[in-house]
Amino acid sequence: MSLRILITRPEEEAAATAELARNCGLDPLCVPVLEIRETGAALPDPALYKAIIFSSAAGARAFAARGADPRWLSKKVFAVGEHTAALARQAGWGDVVSAAGTMVDLVALMRKTLAPPARLAHFRGRDVRHDPAEDLEPDGYRVDGIILYEANPVPTLPPHIVAALQNSGIDAVMFYSARSASAFAAALRRDWPEADLRGTKALCLAHSVVESAMGLNWAEILVSPTPDQAGMQSLLKQIVRDASRSEPA
Numbered sequence: 003m004s005l006r007i008l009i010t011r012p013e014e015e016a017a018a019t020a021e022l023a024r025n026c027g028l029d030p031l032c033v034p035v036l037e038i039r040e041t042g043a044a045l046p047d048p049a050l051y052k053a054i055i056f057s058s059a060a061g062a063r064a065f066a067a068r069g070a071d072p073r074w075l076s077k078k079v080f081a082v083g084e085h086t087a088a089l090a091r092q093a094g095w096g097d098v099v100s101a102a103g104t105m106v107d108l109v110a111l112m113r114k115t116l117a118p119p120a121r122l123a124h125f126r127g128r129d130v131r132h133d134p135a136e137d138l139e140p141d142g143y144r145v146d147g148i149i150l151y152e153a154n155p156v157p158t159l160p161p162h163i164v165a166a167l168q169n170s171g172i173d174a175v176m177f178y179s180a181r182s183a184s185a186f187a188a189a190l191r192r193d194w195p196e197a198d199l200r201g202t203k204a205l206c207l208a209h210s211v212v213e214s215a216m217g218l219n220w221a222e223i224l225v226s227p228t229p230d231q232a233g234m235q236s237l238l239k240q241i242v243r244d245a246s247r248s249e250p251a
Contacts, residue, residue, distance in 0.1 A: 004029045005173040005245055007238070008163065010182045012038050012153070015059060015085075019176065022231065026238040031172070033163055035185040036153040040064050043149050045071070046123065053078040053116060054095075055124040055134060055145070057105060059086045064150040065125045066093035077123075078116070082108045083230055103229050104208055105132035118142030128152040131180055131210065155185035157192070164193045170201025174241055176234065178207045183214035190218070205237045 006029045009019050016032040023030035038060050045068065054077050056062040062081070065074075066089065079098040081087035087100035099115065101108035112122075112134070121144040124134060128149050135145035166172050167190070177183040183206070190197050197218055204220045206212050208229040215223055224240065226233030 005241060006031060006166070006171060008033060008172050008175040010035045010176060010186050011178050012036055012060065014038070014063060015178070019231070019234070022235055023238055026235065026242055028238060028242065031163070031166075033160060035156050035159075035182050035189060036179075037156060038064075038151055038153055040067070040151050041128070041149050045074075045148065046146065048073040048077065048123075050121055051077060051123045051146075052120040053080060053112075053122050055079075055108070055112075055122055055126075056081045056086050056090060057108065057124065057126055057130065057132075057134070058082065059089055060127060060151050060153065061125045062086050062089040062093065066090075068150075080108060080112050080116075080122075085231065104210065105134060109134050109137045112138065112143075113141065116143075119144070121146070123148060125150050129181065153181060155181075156189055159186075159189045159193065161193070164190065167197075167199060167202060168194060172202050173245070174203040174205050174238075176205045177211050177215055178234075180211050180214040183211050187214070187217050203241060205234065205241075207234060 004027055007023045009016050009030055009032045011019055012034045020030040020032055048071055075094045079090045079095045081090055081100045084100050084102055087098045090098045101111045119142050124145050124147045126147050138145050199218050199220050202221055204215045204223045206215055206225050209225055224237050226237055
């Protein structure tokens with residue numbers, strides 16, 4: 003019997019992760035714990051900016067959906083990871099660099115490749131864990147945060163998912179952000195206050211996600227060796243190997 007994996011990513015991202023899981027011989031279930039809604043915020047004059055920051059795939063997707071002033075496409079784009087960078091390139095940007103990591107890596111990349119003073123447009127969600135403005139503005143940069151979307155936690159999990167977790171019917175839950183881990187925990191506790199997940203593992207994209215997942219008593223918390231899809235795939239392969247070793251001969 004194949005292992006069952008719960009994918010908590012937003013709907014736009016979940017399909018690719020589900021395909022990844024199936025390729026590893028796993029049975030994926032997709033239950034987004036954050037609902038992405040665009041804000042309709044007005045866009046500033048692109049002439050004001052030296053470069054653009056995309057700290058999430060949702061931000062790049064929301065911007066591309068706007069059909070914005072084509073002058074934006076001549077700007078340099080700093081993307082937090084390869085997936086976000088790929089979305090920017092698909093939307094028409096030619097000069098895109100990826101930090102291939104976390105916001106800490108993205109800030110370091112900008113300091114290395116873009117000298118101050120420079121004004122940057124950060125197209126972002128309403129809630130951000132790490133605001134690059136806090137790091138860059140003391141160094142002479144100006145970072146304008148333009149809120150294009152909000153990610154709202156779902157109030158509860160589907161009853162069949164709660165039941166599966168209660169019966170140890172889900173072997174692992176994948177978390178790609180601290181907010182998704184927090185949203186999952188809050189939604190689960192509404193229907194199962196004494197949530198006991200000792201039959202389920204948590205798979206976290208980065209160490210920054212672990213703190214939000216630690217409030218539940220998982221069988222194990224595993225952290226991706228790299229903060230990207232390839233790293234998460236390595237965790238999926240690891241739990242498959244672990245399961246095969248524990249099977250009786």
